Amino acid sequence: MADEIWHMNRFRVGIGNDIHRLVEGRKLILGGVEISYERGLLGHSDGDSLTHAITDALLGAAALGDIGAHFSDLDPRWAGADSLVFLRHASGLLEERGFEIANVDATILAERPKMAPHLAKMKTKLAEAMGIGQSQINIKAKTNEGLDAIGCGDAIGAQAVALIVADDLTPAKLSVDEELEMIEKMIAEFESKR
Numbered sequence: 671m672a673d674e675i676w677h678m679n680r681f682r683v684g685i686g687n688d689i690h691r692l693v694e695g696r697k698l699i700l701g702g703v704e705i706s707y708e709r710g711l712l713g714h715s716d717g718d719s720l721t722h723a724i725t726d727a728l729l730g731a732a733a734l735g736d737i738g739a740h741f742s743d744l745d746p747r748w749a750g751a752d753s754l755v756f757l758r759h760a761s762g763l764l765e766e767r768g769f770e771i772a773n774v775d776a777t778i779l780a781e782r783p784k785m786a787p788h789l790a791k792m793k794t795k796l797a798e799a800m801g802i803g804q805s806q807i808n809i810k811a812k813t814n815e816g817l818d819a820i821g822c823g824d825a826i827g828a829q830a831v832a833l834i835v836a837d838d839l840t841p842a843k844l845s846v847d848e849e850l851e852m853i854e855k856m857i858a859e860f861e862s863k864r
């Protein structure tokens with residue numbers, strides 16, 4: 671019985687939800703992929719609602735709060751930031767705490783443009799940022815049938831769920847200084863790969 675409970679507690683699930691307004695004069699970036707379109711997502715960072723939803727799902731699964739707690743939209747360091755940096759960082763935090771990502775499933779909610787031609791590339795970029803394989807991530811896209819702000823084409827939203835597995839049940843805790851050091855290291859690593 672004790673063994674069964676231990677195994678059940680190894681599995682944790684998280685949910686993420688995000689939406690950004692579509693405006694003129696911004697690049698449209700979703701899932702780390704730039705999509706040619708007349709408008710782009712407004713946000714302090716690049717406004718990538720899909721990547722934000724997945725990041726929140728991972729943080730949620732590990733009980734690490736949300737994306738805003740780790741990357742404040744008041745912090746000038748994240749102005750125009752590539753959101754894959756956030757996802758990479760969240761994945762690193764999970765790894766530090768002894769969690770492995772089992773799988774991620776996400777849905778883009780967009781009336782237009784068509785997402786189908788871009789889904790494979792998004793999967794590749796997102797999987798790489800999380801350090802997981804292609805078979806562990808699924809990205810879907812659907813319209814809102816002309817209803818609400820998304821349906822009117824004024825915003826693009828995303829929903830995500832993540833399942834993570836704990837290696838053991840005593841995950842390491844990082845101090846604030848250690849976490850900041852880790853963020854800086856990850857950004858430097860990410861920049862060097864561009």
Ligand code: MG
Pocket residue numbers: 688689690713717718719722
């Ligand atoms: Mg967001």
